[in-house]
Amino acid sequence: MSEFALGTIKNRTQMIRFFDGYSEERVEELDERKLKRPLVKTHLLEVLNGQCSSLSEALPSIFKRCGIEIKALDDELFLVSDLNIGEIGFLEQLTSRIIALYSTNKSDVLYPWVRNLVFRNSDLDHVWLSGLTFGVLWELVVKLSRPHRFTRLVFTHQSIFDIDNITIEDVDEDEEPIQQLDDDNLGEIVERRATRFSLVDRVGVIQSKLNGLQQIYSPLYAISQLRFPSPIGRGGHDFYDNGRVTNRSESFRDHRSHILFVVRIYQQLLNETENKTWYSITESIGIPGQFHRIVGAPVVINFEQPLEKGVFDRWISATFERKRNRFRLWGHPIRLGPTKVHVYGVDRHLWLPIFLELTAKGCTAIIPKQTCGNTVHRLVTNIQRYLDPGAQAFIGNKSYSEIVKDSAQGVKYELDRE
Amino acid sequence: MNSIENDPTRDPLFQLNMILWLAQPLPINASIKPLLYNKGFMVHAISPLLTVPPDVRIAAQEAQVVLQDVVCPDVVLSNEINRKYSIFECKASSFSPSSSTAKQARSLFVVSGSRAAEVLGLVSDQVSESLLIFGTRESERNRFEPSLNSLFSEIQAKRLPAGQFSILGFLFAGTDISVNTDNKGAMFFGIQAGINKLAEHEPDTDPRPLYFIPYDPDIDQSALERAFCKRILFERIHSTIISAVGRANPPFRFTLDSRSMLMDATFGMYGLWQKKESLKHMRWLCREFMQALSQAINAVFPDIIIYVPEQGWTISIRDQNEYEKALDAFASFSCETLDLSTVPQPTLFDEL
Numbered sequence: 001m002s003e004f005a006l007g008t009i010k011n012r013t014q015m016i017r018f019f020d021g022y023s024e025e026r027v028e029e030l031d032e033r034k035l036k037r038p039l040v041k042t043h044l045l046e047v048l049n050g051q052c053s054s055l056s057e058a059l060p061s062i063f064k065r066c067g068i069e070i071k072a073l074d075d076e077l078f079l080v081s082d083l084n085i086g087e088i089g090f091l092e093q094l095t096s097r098i099i100a101l102y103s104t105n106k107s108d109v110l111y112p113w114v115r116n117l118v119f120r121n122s123d124l125d126h127v128w129l130s131g132l133t134f135g136v137l138w139e140l141v142v143k144l145s146r147p148h149r150f151t152r153l154v155f156t157h158q159s160i161f162d163i164d165n166i167t168i169e170d171v172d173e174d175e176e177p178i179q180q181l182d183d184d185n186l187g188e189i190v191e192r193r194a195t196r197f198s199l200v201d202r203v204g205v206i207q208s209k210l211n212g213l214q215q216i217y218s219p220l221y222a223i224s225q226l227r228f229p230s231p232i233g234r235g236g237h238d239f240y241d242n243g244r245v246t247n248r249s250e251s252f253r254d255h256r257s258h259i260l261f262v263v264r265i266y267q268q269l270l271n272e273t274e275n276k277t278w279y280s281i282t283e284s285i286g287i288p289g290q291f292h293r294i295v296g297a298p299v300v301i302n303f304e305q306p307l308e309k310g311v312f313d314r315w316i317s318a319t320f321e322r323k324r325n326r327f328r329l330w331g332h333p334i335r336l337g338p339t340k341v342h343v344y345g346v347d348r349h350l351w352l353p354i355f356l357e358l359t360a361k362g363c364t365a366i367i368p369k370q371t372c373g374n375t376v377h378r379l380v381t382n383i384q385r386y387l388d389p390g391a392q393a394f395i396g397n398k399s400y401s402e403i404v405k406d407s408a409q410g411v412k413y414e415l416d417r418e
Numbered sequence: 419m420n421s422i423e424n425d426p427t428r429d430p431l432f433q434l435n436m437i438l439w440l441a442q443p444l445p446i447n448a449s450i451k452p453l454l455y456n457k458g459f460m461v462h463a464i465s466p467l468l469t470v471p472p473d474v475r476i477a478a479q480e481a482q483v484v485l486q487d488v489v490c491p492d493v494v495l496s497n498e499i500n501r502k503y504s505i506f507e508c509k510a511s512s513f514s515p516s517s518s519t520a521k522q523a524r525s526l527f528v529v530s531g532s533r534a535a536e537v538l539g540l541v542s543d544q545v546s547e548s549l550l551i552f553g554t555r556e557s558e559r560n561r562f563e564p565s566l567n568s569l570f571s572e573i574q575a576k577r578l579p580a581g582q583f584s585i586l587g588f589l590f591a592g593t594d595i596s597v598n599t600d601n602k603g604a605m606f607f608g609i610q611a612g613i614n615k616l617a618e619h620e621p622d623t624d625p626r627p628l629y630f631i632p633y634d635p636d637i638d639q640s641a642l643e644r645a646f647c648k649r650i651l652f653e654r655i656h657s658t659i660i661s662a663v664g665r666a667n668p669p670f671r672f673t674l675d676s677r678s679m680l681m682d683a684t685f686g687m688y689g690l691w692q693k694k695e696s697l698k699h700m701r702w703l704c705r706e707f708m709q710a711l712s713q714a715i716n717a718v719f720p721d722i723i724i725y726v727p728e729q730g731w732t733i734s735i736r737d738q739n740e741y742e743k744a745l746d747a748f749a750s751f752s753c754e755t756l757d758l759s760t761v762p763q764p765t766l767f768d769e770l
Contacts (some may be wrong), residue, residue, distance in 0.1 A: 065667060122665055279630070281464060281686040291463035291494075291539070292690060294630060297443045323746065330660060332653060332752045337623025344632075344653035351664030353657045353682075357449070357628045360620070364449065366628055368685070396443030397452075 006087045011074040015090050015102070019252035022104060027235055027250040040252060042259055043101040043114045044094075044127035044243035046270070046374050048350055056093055062123045066116075088113065095267045098127060100259055111244075122351050127243030127266055128377035131155075131384040132393060134223035136404040137239070137262065138210070145229045147204025151236065154225035155197040157389040160326070161307075161314040195219050203229065218304055218390030228258045241381055261411060268407035273373035276395045276403075280369035297396030299365040299376050301383055304390035306360040312339045315387065316358065320345075327382050329354070347375040362391070426626050427588035427595075429643040430508035433553040434492045435629045436588065436595070437506055438464075440616065441495050450617045450627060453597070454495060457608045462496035462503065464631075465690045468529045468537050474578060478528075481576035489525035490692070492553075494538070501546035502606065503538060505530045505581075508553040510638040512561035515568050523566070526550055527573050530581030549582055549606045556587030556598050594618050595625045631687055635699040645758040652707050652753035654683035659711070663733060663748055668741040675730030676704040706760075707753060714751045719744050 009015050019040055029035045047055060047062065056076050063070045063080070068088075070078040076093035080101065088110075089103030103110050118124050129137070141151060197220065199206065214220040229236040230249035237258045238246040245262075247255040279296030307315070319325045320333050320343065331345020339360035347354050352371040357364040363383065367376065380393045380400060393400035426432040440454040441461050469488050470478075478485045493506045507526055513519035529537040530550035538545070554562055566583055573580040584603030589596045595617045604611035619625045632650040639647070658679050666672065680688040680700050691697055708731050712723040722744055724732045735741045 279685065281690070291466045292686070293461045293463055294438060294685065295461075300445055300448050302445070302447055323749070330749055331657070332754060334649065334653070336626060337620055339620060340623050342626075342628055342650075344650060344657055346657050346660045346664065348664070351661050353654075353661055355628050355654075359449070361449070364628060366630070368682075392445075394445040394448075397445050397455075398443075399445070 006079060006089065009073070009079070009090075012077050012092075015073075015077065016253055016256070019102065019104075019247075019255075023247055023252045023255070024250045027233070027248070030235070030248065038104050038106045038110075040247040040255065041103055041105075041107065041110060042245040042247070042255070043103075043110075044245065044259065044263060044266075045099050045101065045114075045118065046097055046125045046127055046243075046372070047099055048123045048125065048372055055096060055099075059091070059093070059099070062121065063117075066120050068117070082113070085109070085113070094260060094263045097270065098263050098267060100263070114244075118349075122349060125349055125372070125374045125378070127263070128374060128381045129239060129241050129243065129262075129266070130377055130381040130393075130400075131222040131224065131241075131389060132380060132401050133266075133269070133377070133404050134226050134239075134241070135221070136401055136408060137226055137228075137265075138223065139405075140408060141226065141228055142203060142207050144231070145203045147202060147207070149203050149229040150200060151203050151206065151229050152198065152200045152225070152227040152238065153206065153210075153223055155195075155199070155220050155222050155389075156224035156241075156385055157195045157219040157222040158386055159195065159311075160386050161311045161318060214390075218388075220389070222384045222389035224385065230254050241385070264411045265404070265408045268411065269377070269404055270373040272403055272407055273376050273395060276398075277367040277373070277376065278369040278371070279366050296367070296369075299367060299379070300362065300394045301364075301380065302362040302392050302394075303360075303388040304392070305388065307339070307387065309339055309360065311387075312358075312360045316341055323348075326386060328378065329356075331356070333358075347371065347378075349378075350375060425590045426624070426643070427555040427590050428510050428558075429639055430492075430510050430553070430637045431629070431631065431634055431639065431643070431647055432626060433508035433588055434506075434631060434634075435627060436616065437493060437495070437508070437553060437586075438630050439627050451615065453609055453614055453616060454607060458497040458499055459495040459502075459504070459607065460497075461493060463494040463538075465490055465492065465687065466494055466538075467692065468505075468525075470525055470528050471533055471536060474528055474533065477578055478524075478576070481578065483524060483573065483576050483578060484521050485528065486521050486525040489522055489529060491526060491529075501544055503534055503545055503548045504551050504606065505534075505548065506551045506553055506586075508637075509558075509562075510554070512554075512558055512565050515565060515572070520565070520569060523569055524573060527570060527580045527583065528578060530583070531579035532581075533579050534581065547606065549584055549602065551584050551586050551603060553586045553588065556589040559585050559587045559598070589613065590625060593621055593623070630685060632684060633700070633703075635691075635696045636693065641759055648703065648758045649753060651683060651703060652756070652758075655679050655704060655707050656711070656751070656753060658682040659733075660745075660748055663735075663745055666735070666741075668735045668738050671732060671734040673726065673730045673732045676701045676708075678730075680704055707756075710753070710756050711748075711751055715744065715747050718747050 009018055023040055026039050060070050067083045069081045070091055073079055078091040080088040080091050082088055089101055092100045094100050118126055224241045225238055227236040227238045232254050233250045235248040237255050238248060245259055249255060276297045277299055281292045282295050283292055316333055319327045319329055320331055328349040329345055330348040331343035333341035333343050335341055341358050343356045345354060350372050353368045354371055354375055355366040383391050395403055439450045440452055441459050442452055443455055444452040467488055467490050470485055475487060491505045491507045495504045527550060530548050534548035535542045535545035562585055570580055582602055584600055586603060587598040594615050596613045596615045598613050599609060599611055601611050629650050632654055633647045688700055715722050722734060726732050735744055
């Protein structure tokens, strides 16, 4: 529950002023290593029916299903209250499909709340920033920041299917990755059964070393967290792979500008993914009603190293024999060999079809029309995190990273946009 | 190893799905080499209904050449830059010149020839070259060639327009799936003549790719091949139902009819099939699956799925608690337990 009466805020300008002042105080406390109140956190969520024109009208009913009230304040801005725990924060519609929840709640309250919200609502999903997407965002950090600025990257690869004595329950999606809970905690990070690297250095130093290091050690491709240094002061904005963004700068306006920048790239990425991948049989152009053709492009993910049979088997069983699996997939695998299965299944979160060929060497996915592009980005994110950090992804014959780069082309970075 | 024989190259549905994969955009190191896409060929039309021009039909009647007025090849690939069109027909085995398949083949020769542009609804300068391709198992080539040469000569002798033909022979040897291409096919597609490797698999692994087209009631398949395709069709119908139930918000009540389920499960191919018997066959399959699913779900949650004559299967959920439990039951059901080898039989549900 928020310690401030957020209900007194009536519009976007007041909200931004409130968060600006709040952020400045927190940065001073961070400098003194005496954080008295939680940092401002943003959660980026994708709304599945966001393509319809009236997302703002649809949002109250989407949230109401989970016992959450959202009250319209301003154009596409809402106050969010949970009937059980009180005020949560503000919700802003950023694009036709992506919303941002801004909150000052403690992370140990907020993260489970958001996770539960998404879990219970098939209209909502996290924004999924894969290691490959972060790779492109890192190049933008280099362009936007002076070389002497400090930044922070976290690389996370949890080989959860690579452990001999693992039980299927161990890979339940309910288990929150440890780094998700450390935002307001100044203590040491406890590691368990995870390969996790946190790198803090100057942008120029990292830029000169990162490519070489990645080639030597592939988990460094699995970027799970990236800080955009703030151009107007110390600190920056920490983007996480599940769409969470923590404001460690003194300016909320700058925080929001960075969010808008990344969200515009992500929206383009979603559109591009869906334009390319959606498979359907459609009427041939020029001869409507007569001929039909198959359109679409498969998603292909090649592993850097083939999986061992035991890892492959644990991946398949932990994914398709468990209701709450990390990959959020449902299906009954058709076994075609020791390390090959076909699954004509469903994205269990969004409840939309996806057809998969899974082998020790990689994954091929057919995405039927209407299945959300987020499904692809979640799949790539999870494969990099849990199976192969050095995996390469393609949509059709074009590399996923190239598509992310294309999506970032022409997206403007606007400071102080209100 | 899985339950199906390892060499799928005889199966026309395998051949068709492989041809579709060969015309997909894929990265260089994908599990399938997109041989035809790399040469600029893409899917122009799937199962198009092609009509033999009226003057050719009259000429054929006068020359006592037995043709089908309308023919439906499996797929047409085109390279629109080079204005090349290839008309594919996939076959399990060869046929005699007196069979009904020969009648279909004569029509395919005619529509692939000098009149191809007109038949495909294009102006003549949009087609520079066309070729009829028969996909088959490579070991059938020696039986196929004499039959096709005989038909080609017959049509030419009667001064009817006959297109050139080529045989694309699929091979599965060791761990490789390949195609053997004759000179005509190789020149047309711009690939090397002889054997072109398409995919390599791990030992003891079925080489089938994901199927775009899961099922076709009108093709010659072995019982095991048919059962495999029935399993895929059922899995896809199941995923359609799981999607519909999963996305609904309780309380809800909606009806699924066999047409919409089959359209979803076949990427819309169901809507392209013309034969009434084929459509019935597909509806029987859908009914078979729905009966088994209804029985399993209703045993735990009575009357959640109710068949409504002339409408379909109504699924009703009263509240969140029932929704979560029923969704688990829908997801737990597996068509793997069904008898996939049986041929569906007509019942009262036929007209759904």
